[in-house]
Amino acid sequence: MTPPVPLQLPTNDEALGWVEARTADGLARAREVVAGLKSAEGLEPLDVLRRWDEVSLVLSNVGALASLLSNVHPVEAVRTASEQAEIEVDKLLTELKQDRALYEVFAAADGTGLDPVAGRLLDKTLEDFRRAGVDRDDATRARLAEINERLTALDQEFSRNIRDDVRCVRVAPERLAGLPQDWLDEHPVDEDGLVAVSTDYPDTVPARMFVHDAEVRADLAQAFLGQGWPQNDALLKEMFDLRHELAGLVGYDDWASYDAAVKMIGSGPAIPEFIDRIAEAAEKPMRRDLEVLLARLQRDVPEAEALDATNSSYYEELVRKEQHDVDSQLVRTYFPFESVRQGLLEVTGRLFGLRYDPVPDATTWHEDVAVYDVHRLEDADGAGEGELIGRIYLDLFPREGKYKHAAQFTIAGGVGGRQLPEGALVCNFNRGLMEHDHVVTLFHEFGHLVHHVLGGQAPYTRFSGVATEWDFVEAPSQMLEEWAWDADILQSFARNAAGEPIPADLVERMRAADDFGKGIQARQQMFYASMSYWFHTERPADLTAKTVELQERYSPFHYLDGTHMFASFGHLGGYSSAYYTYMWSLVIAKDLFSAFDPDDLFDAQVAGRYRDRVLAPGGTKDAADLVADFLGRPYTFDAYAAWLAR
Numbered sequence: 001m002t003p004p005v006p007l008q009l010p011t012n013d014e015a016l017g018w019v020e021a022r023t024a025d026g027l028a029r030a031r032e033v034v035a036g037l038k039s040a041e042g043l044e045p046l047d048v049l050r051r052w053d054e055v056s057l058v059l060s061n062v063g064a065l066a067s068l069l070s071n072v073h074p075v076e077a078v079r080t081a082s083e084q085a086e087i088e089v090d091k092l093l094t095e096l097k098q099d100r101a102l103y104e105v106f107a108a109a110d111g112t113g114l115d116p117v118a119g120r121l122l123d124k125t126l127e128d129f130r131r132a133g134v135d136r137d138d139a140t141r142a143r144l145a146e147i148n149e150r151l152t153a154l155d156q157e158f159s160r161n162i163r164d165d166v167r168c169v170r171v172a173p174e175r176l177a178g179l180p181q182d183w184l185d186e187h188p189v190d191e192d193g194l195v196a197v198s199t200d201y202p203d204t205v206p207a208r209m210f211v212h213d214a215e216v217r218a219d220l221a222q223a224f225l226g227q228g229w230p231q232n233d234a235l236l237k238e239m240f241d242l243r244h245e246l247a248g249l250v251g252y253d254d255w256a257s258y259d260a261a262v263k264m265i266g267s268g269p270a271i272p273e274f275i276d277r278i279a280e281a282a283e284k285p286m287r288r289d290l291e292v293l294l295a296r297l298q299r300d301v302p303e304a305e306a307l308d309a310t311n312s313s314y315y316e317e318l319v320r321k322e323q324h325d326v327d328s329q330l331v332r333t334y335f336p337f338e339s340v341r342q343g344l345l346e347v348t349g350r351l352f353g354l355r356y357d358p359v360p361d362a363t364t365w366h367e368d369v370a371v372y373d374v375h376r377l378e379d380a381d382g383a384g385e386g387e388l389i390g391r392i393y394l395d396l397f398p399r400e401g402k403y404k405h406a407a408q409f410t411i412a413g414g415v416g417g418r419q420l421p422e423g424a425l426v427c428n429f430n431r432g433l434m435e436h437d438h439v440v441t442l443f444h445e446f447g448h449l450v451h452h453v454l455g456g457q458a459p460y461t462r463f464s465g466v467a468t469e470w471d472f473v474e475a476p477s478q479m480l481e482e483w484a485w486d487a488d489i490l491q492s493f494a495r496n497a498a499g500e501p502i503p504a505d506l507v508e509r510m511r512a513a514d515d516f517g518k519g520i521q522a523r524q525q526m527f528y529a530s531m532s533y534w535f536h537t538e539r540p541a542d543l544t545a546k547t548v549e550l551q552e553r554y555s556p557f558h559y560l561d562g563t564h565m566f567a568s569f570g571h572l573g574g575y576s577s578a579y580y581t582y583m584w585s586l587v588i589a590k591d592l593f594s595a596f597d598p599d600d601l602f603d604a605q606v607a608g609r610y611r612d613r614v615l616a617p618g619g620t621k622d623a624a625d626l627v628a629d630f631l632g633r634p635y636t637f638d639a640y641a642a643w644l645a646r
């Protein structure tokens, strides 16, 4: 058998025809295999599963790449065709999962003789079908199909509204005092003598953090927290209503219960319990740090009583700088982009026993994209050729029409011996010096990519790579962030223009500064998580009013009049009611990290055990079992609670 080879992507001129043909071929192939499954007689259960996994593979190949291209491709027609491809794949998947005759093929399969992974695939397949309503009457199934199709369109429109609603605040250059010089150099004045600051992250994040002029910060906060509104308000309400209806039609109390049933957390009502548990644990550290922020604010504005989005980032940054002697602008000088990218590859290569070979001649959708082949090394010294186990694409700079956040996208899901896992990181970093926060984000997102590749040798598409419980999937990435906070590791690549490595005591202070505000951050996260849960469960008529209520209850910062942050809270699309997952995964990540020796994060034994027991199995086992296999005990809250209280 010839080993699988990487996918050849089309040139931008060919991309439209390529996407259309690939979509048509994939859909036709899926239908053909399904027809064969339904008409064949006397198939062995394993053969049934293999054929079904073939359907999953071809549809995931079309859908995953379409999702990427609709978010990154420079040619608008390709983005549009890719959105259409995603809709068609979703539509066919919905149709198949409601196909009674197909369901009967799986229901009739006898799982007793199957190996554990195949048995799990059969169980999960039956569950997928029942959750899609296959056992409901014709009218219900028709309604479910209609709802799913509408939800896909709504989700895309929601994202598009956010992506396209880039706002701009134009101010005289002297009012931007506080921003780093390289930022100012990149933002020359226009013909009116004003500087445009957009709501894109590379503009707005530093501006809200550094600009001294409170009015400018207030204007930026209004612009940023106004994106997507009012156009997304009615759209979101329709989305929440349809999700609720869908859950009811397949036998669940509400969307959150439907959604949580296939996650680590297990049930809908466990979500607000978890939110309150974290909120309570964070109460004391939040109050302690808020007092410090308020006291600092009152030195500038004696009559101030509380903080909000106009001053929270600014004073958090100021307190970090003044009390922990961390000057972000000095820190940035140690993180030139190219060194960080190289360092990331060296660190993760050493940790997971991988080598990344640049593929300069690979065709990509944009000249900024860097491509690497991933090889698994036989031994820690890096001897030998190393088996090719995947390909990665790094698309890390902002541009017009591109996805605005940071995420890993699948290009191809890996199936052992059949198809190489390939994925892309899509981020929006500066080309020059990076904020340390962005370095952490890069490590985080790369954690998803490495999980996708290492877990991409699984025997079935259904369990490939990050196809694990969604509330676990952030844990490996959150854990990998720790490597971007370790002085020894940072010193291996973080060097300033004079070639000096970042001083260890500066890293120590950065860590202390980062610890400042962790209770505040936990509460802010619980505010978002509560919105995601209650919007779906209560379906309030006035989303802004509910936001205000939840913000006052959970967030450390007061609501800023006139803002509607939920309208650009993109996670309401993909994460729906499950935004708690970020914090849930963090609890697991802290527990996983407790197995590593803080003085030797490269310990080959621990790292190897982690790679082989947590990442490589992909979704072939429940996440709770993967964690227990690695830790030698079930997961607990202890490591997280200790970290928060520290």
Ligand SMILES: [Zn+2]
Binding pocket: 444, 445, 448, 474, 477
């Ligand atoms: Zn993530």
